[in-house]
Amino acid sequence: MDKKNFPIFKNAKFQGSISHGSGSQEKDFIYLDSSATTQKPQVVIDEIKKVYENYNANVFRGLYRISEEATSMYEETRKAVADFINAETSEIIFTKNTTESLNTVVYSFAKSILKKGDNVLLSEMEHHSNIVPWQILQKEIGFNILYLEVDKSGQFTNLDLITQKEPKIVSVVHISNVLGVINDVKKITKMAKDVGSYVIIDGAQAVGHIGVDVKTIDCDFYAFSAHKMMGPTGVGVLYGRKELLDKMEPLYGGGEMILSVSKDSCTFKDAPYKFEAGTPNFVDIIAFRKSIEYINDLGISNIHKYIKDLSTYTHYQLSTLKEVEIYGDSRDTGIISFNISGVHPHDVATFLDEDNIAIRAGHHCAQVLMKKFNVQALSRVSLYIYNDKSDINALVKSLSKIIDYYK
Amino acid sequence: MDNQMIRAYLMDLYKNPKNYGVIKDHNLVLHGENPVCGDNITLYIKKDKKKIIDISFESEGCIISKAATSILTDKIKGKYIDDIDIDFFNEVREDLMVELSLSRIKCAELSFSIIDKGKKEF
Numbered sequence A: 001m002d003k004k005n006f007p008i009f010k011n012a013k014f015q016g017s018i019s020h021g022s023g024s025q026e027k028d029f030i031y032l033d034s035s036a037t038t039q040k041p042q043v044v045i046d047e048i049k050k051v052y053e054n055y056n057a058n059v060f061r062g063l064y065r066i067s068e069e070a071t072s073m074y075e076e077t078r079k080a081v082a083d084f085i086n087a088e089t090s091e092i093i094f095t096k097n098t099t100e101s102l103n104t105v106v107y108s109f110a111k112s113i114l115k116k117g118d119n120v121l122l123s124e125m126e127h128h129s130n131i132v133p134w135q136i137l138q139k140e141i142g143f144n145i146l147y148l149e150v151d152k153s154g155q156f157t158n159l160d161l162i163t164q165k166e167p168k169i170v171s172v173v174h175i176s177n178v179l180g181v182i183n184d185v186k187k188i189t190k191m192a193k194d195v196g197s198y199v200i201i202d203g204a205q206a207v208g209h210i211g212v213d214v215k216t217i218d219c220d221f222y223a224f225s226a227h228k229m230m231g232p233t234g235v236g237v238l239y240g241r242k243e244l245l246d247k248m249e250p251l252y253g254g255g256e257m258i259l260s261v262s263k264d265s266c267t268f269k270d271a272p273y274k275f276e277a278g279t280p281n282f283v284d285i286i287a288f289r290k291s292i293e294y295i296n297d298l299g300i301s302n303i304h305k306y307i308k309d310l311s312t313y314t315h316y317q318l319s320t321l322k323e324v325e326i327y328g329d330s331r332d333t334g335i336i337s338f339n340i341s342g343v344h345p346h347d348v349a350t351f352l353d354e355d356n357i358a359i360r361a362g363h364h365c366a367q368v369l370m371k372k373f374n375v376q377a378l379s380r381v382s383l384y385i386y387n388d389k390s391d392i393n394a395l396v397k398s399l400s401k402i403i404d405y406y407k
Numbered sequence B: 001m002d003n004q005m006i007r008a009y010l011m012d013l014y015k016n017p018k019n020y021g022v023i024k025d026h027n028l029v030l031h032g033e034n035p036v037c038g039d040n041i042t043l044y045i046k047k048d049k050k051k052i053i054d055i056s057f058e059s060e061g062c063i064i065s066k067a068a069t070s071i072l073t074d075k076i077k078g079k080y081i082d083d084i085d086i087d088f089f090n091e092v093r094e095d096l097m098v099e100l101s102l103s104r105i106k107c108a109e110l111s112f113s114i115i116d117k118g119k120k121e122f
């Protein structure tokens, strides 16, 4: 939509000299790895600098002007996040990323309600951050981990497991970072609530890409990362339903999160503060608001439509290369995983890099899914608002060179 | 050699690797995987005490990992296992003739680290 607002595209051009003997030539930076992290618009970068230069004082502590300003800007981001996903500010906890948000739910919530023999339901398309914490806790408690299965097109095939196994907790991804499918988390939540389960949604790839309304979904927890929606790194969000947050014990103890401490005991602040121990990453959290504003200015439904159209174009262009096999049918998001027969994904990524095209190759922190599809690794293109058709044309041109090369 | 020639050289090693397959009279099999990318290599070794008489391999992986294993298996024949050290690996890397980025060194390293870990089997 607007590359020129993203300074990386000006700065990461490459003096190509090694590729195909074509001599030295400036190559634009073509970034197709936004699922890993998105690029940042100038306004977000400027805000970080502005905070350090004008408002750098620890939040909640200083009884002086700039500390109070920093604190109120910090809280303004909380308000912006709450409005963005239709939650209350008291339901928004700042963490460092999706991974920490999910771990917080696992240790502060799930640990207190799970018993030996209980069922926890995940899915085969989960990112490791929604599998590994459960496996660690499983060792301690001894509950069962069950998986929703995924077919080749990217759809769940055994949702009835929810009704059959009545899991205590259902924790699933909103948008798969490999297949790009948008899961019907509203329906899954409804099915889960009908059997009394708690529901956790990993929204790392969803927020900033599609409209997310936690009240409509009706889930209990929702986790995401600022850096995947044009915000700074080091900022994550955990939404939690107020009644549950109030009952939960904090994961970390320390400064900022207590009301009073004596030698023998302490009392905690209310949620969300009891979950935010120590000095938070307040500079980046303040700047995060600029990325939400950027998204709001464009309009989330415009963003989704733009990416969906570009995804359809990408699918079509890739399908003109008969050696390319795409995994999953979804064209709803800009995440497209594929393999080129006979070419290792790492080699695809390395060859593309020579044309200054950045894609991801590997297991995408989704080894359960890789095993299901019987592949070691996949190449993945992931799109965001700064991509356009010319990027896809360059990708396809470069891929066809690779295919020729392997002939 | 210019870059295009190096690439052609690596591509040739990839498509026609040396010592590929299973030698009949092997008496040691070593296997290893790179958990990051799933590349995996099996080495078939015919040894006599500490000496490597013959070696072959089978693998699934990228150009770099296959080319490096091809070079390594060629260089290692006739050597004593105790002489296989980091200098030996550095020679393999030199023979690859490309600057490896941080993320690709692991690809080149896999066959060497399998041998290195397997030393106790000799």
Ligand SMILES: Cc1ncc(COP(=O)(O)O)c(C=O)c1O
Pocket (backbone or CB within 6 Å): A035, A036, A097, A098, A099, A100, A127, A129, A173, A175, A176, A177, A202, A204, A205, A225, A365
């Ligand atoms: C679906 C999904 N969940 C969780 C994560 C983890 O996010 P983070 O690394 O920001 O904690 C990612 C990041 O790749 C993801 O794609």
